[in-house]
Amino acid sequence: MRNAETVTFGGSALDRAAHLRADPAQLAKLRESGTVLPIWRGKPLFQSGERLAWMAPNSPVLAHSGEIVFLGLDEGVPRFAADISDWSPEAGAEAVEQGFFDPSAQRHPSLSDDHSFLELRGVMTALTARDAELAATAKAVLHWHRSHGFCAACGAESHSAMGGWQKNCPACGAHHFPRTDPVVIMLITRGNRVLIGRNGNWPEGMYSLLAGFIEPGETLEAAVRREVLEESGVQVGAVRYLASQPWPFPSSLMFGCAGEALSDEIRIDPEELEDALWINREEMVLVVTGQHPRIKPARRGAIAHFLIANWLADRLD
Incomplete structure (x- = not known):
């Protein structure tokens, strides 16, 4: 897929400068001249809700710093991320992992009101490709430290x-x-239709492509066929890889694949899905433009939305 790396969180070509990681003295010097992205309980710090807010190493925001990770060199600027989850704001301290989406914002008393900690899912499409990669990397690695x-x-x-x-x-x-969990997400088609489903925990009306974790000893193709069959009862034949997306919620790598269905009948597994259905191109146009009376689209920025949009535009080559 020629435009695969235009997916959110992909394709910014950050210089991760891995050769510097083994030199603590050099990293200490880089921190003195670099900038730090604070992350509070999985939420990066943003300015005006549309760009990452980088702090100087001596910023009072970093007084509660726990783990600090070297992200790499951003056009020569050393970038770090710091976990400040021990800081306790006066209000709005809901943990981002406790729900499908946390809309609350937390503000640090030492910063202006246009700085706030926000859930990345809510602002990811407003970020530049570089900011998106830096935020995804920081969030995923710091989550790994917190859980390991x-x-x-x-x-x-x-x-x-x-x-x-x-x-x-x-x-x-x-x-x-740091661990990354491999996940397949599938654009399963049969003629002019695509297979979509919804989890009962999602917002009302929201549907997306089927997805599932890859098991040990399993290929991408086998995982696609198994997951679709288990969740929907639909048999899949030919499978091909399309694009991938780092998905730091908390630490997955999504492998977008296209699959050709061999059967029509849907028999959902209620433990996996609340509903699944076939939808044709014409109706899917209404879904992605927000005009469908019942079905809401996958979140913008997610690879599901990316794959569906490229399917509608005939750009899966």
């Missing part, structure tokens, strides 16, 4: 290394690295 504080081999507390990209166990010597 102890060695998976022996249970001892692990210590950060390599600029935040590794954790070492002082007890057994094991090394641990």
Whole structure:
């Protein structure tokens, strides 16, 4: 797919400068001249709700810093991210992971009112490609630190290394690295129709493409066929890869695939889906433009929306 890397969170070509991660002295110097993105309980700091708000290393916002991760060089500027989840705002302290979407905003008393911590899903389409990649990287790696504080081999507390990209166990010597969960998301078509479904936890009326985690020992193609069959009862034949998207909610890599359905009948698994249906191109145009009376589209910025839009425009080559 020729325009695959135009998907949100993809294609900015950030210089991650991995060769610098093993040099603590050099990283310390870079921090002095660099900037830091504060993240509070999964929410990056934004300015005016449309661009990342970078702080100087001595900013009072960073007084509650926990883990600090070196993100890379942004046009030569050293970029870091810091977890400040221990900071407690006076109000609006709902955790982003507790619902489908957290619309609340938190403001730090040392910053102007146009600075706020926001859920990334709500502003991701307003960001530049570079800001989107930096935010996704920071959010995913810091979430990994928050959820992997102890060695998976022996249970001892692990210590950060390599600029935040590794954790070492002082007890057994094991090394641990940020994890990414591979997920397939499928544009399943049959003639002029595409298969969509909805999870019961989603906002009312929202539908999207079917998706599921890839299991150990499984190819992308096999995962597509298995997940579609398990969730909807639809059999899939030929499968091809289209595009991928880092999805830091909390730490997935979405593999967008196209699949040709071999059957029409839908038999949903109620444990997986609340509903599934076939929808033709003409009706899908109404969905993505917000004019359908019943069906709401996948969120803009998500690869599901990206794949459907390119399917409608005949740009899947």
